[in-house]
Amino acid sequence: xxxxxxxxxxxxxxxxxxxxxxxxxxxxxxxxxxxxxxxxxxxxxxxxxxxxxxxxxxxxxxxxxxxxxxxxxxxxxxxxxxxxxxxxxxxxxxxxxxxxxxxxxxxxxxxxxxxxxxxxxxxxxxxxxxxxxxxxxxxxxxxxxxxxxxxxxxxxxxxxxxxxxxxxxxxxxxxxxxxxxxxxxxxxxxxxxxxxxxxxxxxxxxxxxxxxxxxxxxxxxxxxxxxxxxxxxxxxxxxxxxxxxxxxxxxxxxxxxxxxxxxxxxxxxxxxxxxxxxxxxxxxxxxxxxxxxxxxxxxxxxxxxxxxxxxxxxxxxxxxxxxxxxxxxxxxxxxxxxxxxxxxxxxxxxxxxxxxxxxxxxxxxxxxxxxxxxxxxxxxxxxxxxxxxxxxxxxxxxxxxxxxxxxxxxxxxxxxxxxxxxxxxxxxxxxxxxxxxxxxxxxxxxxxxxxxxxxxxxxxxxxxxxxxxxxxxxxxxxxxxxxxxxxxxxxxxxxxxxxxxxxxxxxxxxxxxxxxxxxxxxx
Numbered sequence: 001x002x003x004x005x006x007x008x009x010x011x012x013x014x015x016x017x018x019x020x021x022x023x024x025x026x027x028x029x030x031x032x033x034x035x036x037x038x039x040x041x042x043x044x045x046x047x048x049x050x051x052x053x054x055x056x057x058x059x060x061x062x063x064x065x066x067x068x069x070x071x072x073x074x075x076x077x078x079x080x081x082x083x084x085x086x087x088x089x090x091x092x093x094x095x096x097x098x099x100x101x102x103x104x105x106x107x108x109x110x111x112x113x114x115x116x117x118x119x120x121x122x123x124x125x126x127x128x129x130x131x132x133x134x135x136x137x138x139x140x141x142x143x144x145x146x147x148x149x150x151x152x153x154x155x156x157x158x159x160x161x162x163x164x165x166x167x168x169x170x171x172x173x174x175x176x177x178x179x180x181x182x183x184x185x186x187x188x189x190x191x192x193x194x195x196x197x198x199x200x201x202x203x204x205x206x207x208x209x210x211x212x213x214x215x216x217x218x219x220x221x222x223x224x225x226x227x228x229x230x231x232x233x234x235x236x237x238x239x240x241x242x243x244x245x246x247x248x249x250x251x252x253x254x255x256x257x258x259x260x261x262x263x264x265x266x267x268x269x270x271x272x273x274x275x276x277x278x279x280x281x282x283x284x285x286x287x288x289x290x291x292x293x294x295x296x297x298x299x300x301x302x303x304x305x306x307x308x309x310x311x312x313x314x315x316x317x318x319x320x321x322x323x324x325x326x327x328x329x330x331x332x333x334x335x336x337x338x339x340x341x342x343x344x345x346x347x348x349x350x351x352x353x354x355x356x357x358x359x360x361x362x363x364x365x366x367x368x369x370x371x372x373x374x375x376x377x378x379x380x381x382x383x384x385x386x387x388x389x390x391x392x393x394x395x396x397x398x399x400x401x402x403x404x405x406x407x408x409x410x411x412x413x414x415x416x417x418x419x420x421x422x423x424x425x426x427x428x429x430x431x432x433x434x435x436x437x438x439x440x441x442x443x444x445x446x447x448x449x450x451x452x453x454x455x456x457x458x459x460x461x462x463x464x465x466x467x468x469x470x471x472x473x474x475x476x477x478x479x480x481x482x483x484x485x486x487x488x489x490x491x492x493x494x495x496x497x498x499x500x501x502x503x504x505x506x507x508x509x510x511x512x513x514x515x516x517x518x519x520x521x522x523x
Contacts, residue, residue: 043505044522044523045232047234048233048234048522049236049258049520049522050236051239051256051259052247052256052259053068053238053261054260054261055068055240056068057071059194059196059197060195062077062194063134063135064146065182069514070514071258072200074184075205075206076204076207077203078093078094078202078204079183079510080094080095080111080183082181085283085336088338088430090181095109095112095180097110098110103172105170105172106169107169110161111124115226116224118208119201125164126188128157128165129165131184132157132167132179135151135179141192141195142194146182146440147179147182147434147438148438149437150173150175150179150433150434153170154170155168155169172466174432175432175433178434181430181511186202205222205518206235207221216238216240219235219238220235232521233521239256244262248262251276251500254503256502257501258499258501258502260497260499261499262498263379264321264322264323264324265322265382267325275503277500277501278498279499280325280496281498281499283496284326284336284428284429284495285429285512286424287334287426287491288424288495289491291417291422291488292308292487292488292489293420293449293450294449295415301364303358304358304367305487306485307359307396308369308391309348309487309490310349310354311350312348312390313387313390314329314350315328316350316390317386317387321382321385326495329345330344330346331347331480331483332425332427332483332489333429333435334428337429348484366395368396368397368398369391369398371387371399371421372403372417372422373400373401373422375405380423381402384400384422413440415447415449417448423441425440425442425489426439426512426513432463432472433463436460436479437464442489444460451486503522504521505522507519507520
């Protein structure tokens with residue numbers, strides 16, 4: 001069975017698809033594999049869309065799903081396939097079709113023959129070979145992507161025709177099309193310019209114009225884009241606006257057309273503004289969690305970590321810090337995931353007495369905890385304050401450590417947090433194997449919590465290499481039960497990346513939240 005058909009049957013395991021509260025997704029024109037936001041008037045060619053985000057783009061992390069690049073990447077580059085949001089079925093993009101061998105260890109992919117890079121160079125099989133090799137072994141200057149494990153399962157990839165590649169795997173890989181969803185096809189001839197941030201060359205709807213680091217990036221329409229008649233826009237400008245209030249002011253005064261990922265409490269204040277459209281993406285790719293560094297006592301004791309899980313008032317976090325955007329949960333999977341189970345999602349709820357009892361049984365009553373937050377993300381401070389209040393009701397003594405962005409990132413990637421920390425993780429909406437082998441909070445080989453257990457590695461491997469839907473379903477349940485027991489990651493709220501738009505219609509996004517402006521236009 002191919003991953004295409006497997007994705008469909010995995011979907012049939014779900015009782016239904018539960019959407020997040022909040023914004024409504026309007027019907028509109030849609031490219032395969034993307035979800036569309038609106039289109040209430042006829043498209044009008046021309047104009048420049050002005051977009052705002054709180055942090056500068058990060059060119060060296062284009063192999064990964066990195067928040068600062070979600071607006072940029074799909075504008076400049078394309079992927080081989082893009083998922084349908086309802087079925088997780090891969091749809092053609094730079095690839096036209098594909099087929100698996102009977103043992104699911106050989107994949108043959110046919111490519112479009114009419115695609116050129118912005119430089120004029122034709123796109124072809126070697127670009128796919130290079131892209132897979134980059135995912136498995138990133139070149140100097142580029143950060144590894146989260147799908148490295150899937151790429152590492154490739155034992156060989158070769159051009160087997162003028163517009164065809166054949167990929168050989170060491171074993172079946174359940175999330176191989178997640179790799180295709182994340183693997184933007186870069187121009188091998190301009191990697192050094194990409195790393196330096198001086199030029200970006202792809203096959204996408206917009207080409208590089210100019211950049212002022214930390215301030216703005218301008219893109220121009222690709223007149224030779226392979227999607228006929230697209231894009232409608234003449235260009236795009238991405239501005240860095242660090243303060244949410246300034247971004248909201250620019251939206252209201254129509255100085256910008258789109259603001260990305262404003263804090264939930266800020267978004268809530270904009271819902272009644274009839275000139276703005278607030279959209280919580282249906283991917284649900286933002287699960288807020290409390291991480292536990294298990295190398296620090298008493299967090300090495302799972303009973304104490306379970307006490308933390310019962311001491312978290314998820315409803316307070318959702319209401320006070322996230323503006324009601326999302327749904328409380330105890331598991332990392334979004335409600336659209338084949339691993340989602342509503343009973344598992346409700347395992348932990350706020351129960352101070354239960355938390356106190358667990359602490360007493362562990363001999364850890366009065367435990368002092370430090371919660372680290374990223375000072376550059378105001379929403380994490382609000383979450384930490386909600387946690388501080390509820391955890392102190394549950395028998396803990398809590399101190400909030402506000403760390404500068406560079407320090408927070410270094411501690412997170414170095415697995416050196418002071419105890420607890422607040423952050424969000426993605427990949428709960430993708431194949432479960434991607435979260436277990438790629439998302440750093442959960443990576444069974446190495447993670448931010450310093451949690452290592454051969455049993456966990458075995459469970460993650462059973463998800464990664466499941467040979468059938470029945471085996472996959474059983475593996476999902478087993479690994480979810482294990483995560484709920486160990487609680488080195490305490491999931492709280494499954495939320496969404498948000499876009500707020502002013503006079504910009506027809507926008508779309510991929511299953512990994514990358515903005516798609518193929519069909520966008522200024523109304």
